[in-house]
Amino acid sequence: MTDDHVLAIDIGGTKIAAGLVSETGAVLLEREVPTDATSPRAVGAALDGLVRAVLGEARAAGTSVVDTVGIGSAGPVDTTTGTVHPVNIVSLRGYPLVDAVAAAASAALGRPARAVLAQDGQCFAAAEQWVGAAAGSPSMLGVVVSTGIGGGVVLDGRILAGKTGNAGFISHVGVVLDGEELKGSGARGVVEAYASGPSMVAAARRRGWRAGEAGVDARTLTADAAAGEPTAVAVIADGTRALASSFLSTAALFDLSDIVVGGGVASAGAVLMDPLRAAYAELAVYPHLADVRIVRSTLPRLSGLIGAGRLGWQHLGGA
Structure with a gap:
């Protein structure tokens, strides 16, 4: 040292x-x-x-x-x-x-x-694996869920980079074949089209949530879900299921031990993490996938x- x-x-x-x-x-x-x-x-x-x-x-x-x-x-x-x-x-x-x-x-x-x-x-993933919620993990995914979705994979203590440095680009993992288009990218059916803050707000709006009301955002949506508002609860359940599906795909590819979630939407706490963990548990049918630990970031x-x-x-x- x-x-x-x-x-x-x-x-x-x-x-x-x-x-x-x-x-x-x-x-x-x-x-x-x-x-x-x-x-x-x-x-x-x-x-x-x-x-x-x-x-x-x-x-x-x-x-x-x-x-x-x-x-x-x-x-x-x-x-x-x-x-x-x-x-x-x-x-x-x-x-x-x-x-x-x-x-x-x-x-x-x-x-x-x-x-x-x-x-x-x-870098978020590397920090979490170094001194954060997954410190010392042999194989982990770090995911930032906010206005977009970003992430990275750390294997054996080192960042997985890929040929151009974009490995772990989880936002474009497909979860629905030919599904919703991600605004601004042209990609269809990718997880960011369902699980980012703006995507969940847009989905709730399409179902009539807070019709005509200005200034609502992901914080409003998660607050309503925490209070039990049915549309908000249903939209977050759908979004977190899509996120869980992308986690499962990544865990299956890299035999992960840990997944650390950070970002603005993740800061909502149990209202997001509980349905996320429940959806993952439902989807993960093999023991080596089912025992992946999903936790919130502990870093500032x-x-x-x-x-x-x-x-x-x-x-x-x-x-």
């Missing part, structure tokens, strides 16, 4: 965060700025400012920082080119993120640095940075 730190960066639709991550998963000198998605130049300037601020503060404090930067970004990503193509950050599509961050870190450190990239869902909002730090450490051959 060393006193070194990895610079970690977490890029999402609402904020960009940077900080230092120790070899034990502790976060130091964390900073964040709102994501200015108006242009690649704006995002690049924000990244450069964050990198310089964190590394400058580290230098002033005498904190040791290694030459590898871990980056988690909204996806899809392309690790073969070091670019990202986020669904929710149009201005970053095709942006050479790895090269830009490596250049900023090199300038701030005063020596050559490299950057490594993963999807934000993969810094899970993206922790996972990006884990990525950096693993590329160094460390943690």
Whole structure:
């Protein structure tokens, strides 16, 4: 174990965060700025400012920082080119993120640095397997259920990346053949079309839930379900069954031990987790699938940075 730190960066639709991550998963000198998605130049300037601020503060404090930067970004990503193509950050599509961050870190450190990239869902999974709800799990899936659905798979302690860095892209696991179209993607029958917050709200609306009322969202839906409102309860049952089906497919492919659920919709607690676990238990007919543990995330909002730090450490051959 060393006193070194990895610079970690977490890029999402609402904020960009940077900080230092120790070899034990502790976060130091964390900073964040709102994501200015108006242009690649704006995002690049924000990244450069964050990198310089964190590394400058580290230098002033005498904190040791290694030459590898871990980056988690909204996806899809392309690790073969070091670019990202986020669904929710149009201005970053095709942006050479790895090269830009490596250049900023090199300038701030005063020596050559490299950057490594993963999807934000993969970083969430890596953090949970490292120091979170599935710490030490030999095979786990981390899933973020919010306005969209993202995820990642960690096997034998390492992120499963795939040929372009998009392994674990669970949002597009099919659950209904030729089913509902996922708005904005053209994909049909995928789990995000049924189990994301907006998808469940839209399904409830189609059934007459809160007809004509403005400003309702997934929080409203889960609150109504917790109070026993029949349509809300039925829609969440359908959505969580679709989610359970995608979990079962992933568990069958990778012989999972654990599934960790995070994100805005998952924060609803028992109103979502209870029907999710019940649906999974009904669908899982083999013992090695039935005993998969499904739990909520135990990490704070810094899970993206922790996972990006884990990525950096693993590329160094460390943690």
